[in-house]
Amino acid sequence: MKNRRIAYFFFAIWVIALASTPWLANNYIVKIATFLAMYAAIALSWNFIGGFAGYPSFATGAFIGLGAYSGALLQNTGWFAPLAWGAAMVIVVVFAALVGKVILKMKGHYFAIGSIALVEVLSHGASSWSRLTGGGEGLNVAIMAGGPDFIGKVFLFTMIVIMLMAFIATVIVDKSRLGFGLRCIQQNEDAADMLGVNVMRYKLLAFILSGVFCGGIGAAYASWVAYISPGDSFSILVTLKAAVMVLLGGAGTVFGPLIGSAVFVIFEELIWSKFLDYHQGILGLVVVLLIFFLPNGLLKIKWSR
């Protein structure tokens, strides 16, 4: 428990450090801080279904895209931006609840494929339904007033707030019956079912939790970049990055997703700027090496021998 307290302390310092970047550093660093908070929230979200419950979900890409389009469309009809982001979260929760009931009946490979199909269906749907979504040409979102410095702060704090919400949810789930039940499902779903865990309800809750914050992230991201398109919004790559971040830090842990996402984002940022042509290949190499040499994540390395 003492370790846990130290970890909370470091997390608090980390949050303060991220939040103070607008006063200490230039806009580039603020942008990276925003990405750090954003990916931390996405990784924490994925951890509910992929880490605690052990379900290889790709639906994260669908949640982010749906959030982005819901938020953007609402904002374009004149909604106040934060209200549109909140509404996007609600829409994603409803979507996750409806779809989750159906696709959580599948397991293993079929679930993975089913959730990939979900992303594809939404992505192609957004391209086809061009009267509403602007189709493949994408959708412009009104740029927020107030100048780049102000906007930078708004989105940094929005992402930090969403990250904190996801983190608090993680801490609560970790200590509650839900977290215990999900870990049982991860280890042996049939046994958990037999021993009285309401498997479907628990999985559905984890699935919804993995969606709700992503909905907010997607909507806020759409307002931030002021332009979205189906290919970028409904991205399988983002989901896979989330999974890799969680695996990097330690799946099913509270702090693993935070550490994994921070290491990943900083590492990616360093590669991006130096090796533009090899960026994707190096990322792939990192992913492969991670699986082979660090299968349990950074948190589970035994430091002392």
Place this chain on the structure above:
Amino acid sequence: MIYTQVLANGLMLGAIYACIAVGFSLVWGVLSVINLMHGAFIVLGGYLAFFSWLHLGLNPFLMIIPVALVLFALGYGIQRYAINEVVSKPVLITLTVTFGLEMILYNAMNLAFSATPRRIVLDLGVVDFGGAMLPLDRIAAMILALALTGLLYLILRTSKVGRAIVAVRMDRDAATLMGIEYKKIYATTFGLGAFMAGACGAIVAVVFPISTSLSGLLLGKAFVICVIGGLGTVPGALVGGLALGIIESFAGHWLGSQNAILIGFLLMLVLLVVRPTGIIGKKGYE
């Protein structure tokens, strides 16, 4: 008749689809690995055929087997020295490994070949078949795709290696007790999957422009076909491929081609929920 034409287009597309999916289905069925590199393998096969046509003037149809053998070696090596290490881990791990490898291959191909779409132009002429205009290069592609699918079926049914693959799929431990080295069989299976992808790539290059961005699209098709037809069998991939080809052709005709892909994925989602074993639903690789 316009519908004869649409049906003929669907069948020609479907035969190629079957060939795209059959190797992917084999790997999934036997190794329980979702190989996200499959699309990139096909594209690599297409590039190899394209460059031997462009620079050496070789007919792409003659290059099918050599290209496929190169891909076999690549696939065998990847499975033997990389994926075998994690093959019994959960889905997410194997999926992530193939994804990482795909990123490397994709990046390497983009650097080596650039992202410009390239197509082999054979121009063999057109035949009129009961009112449907059929380009001869497409007919040849269809026949070869079906022949290759048949070849894989024969290998699995009659050859010693094929029987060993089926045995490992049915019960790995029992097969090991019978003296089969499952790690080698896994590598051979993955190699065969890549072999089919490479062969298919040479065929695809005659019909569609090849570019690295095609790999994701082809992979998506393989998913859909496997789910429609049923996983892990050659007839399943054949039925799924032909079905998807015909469905896409008619959906494209009636609803516009941008909706055709959507229909395929929707059908897949519905089938996953309603009938996850596919149209030809049975377990086991004959």
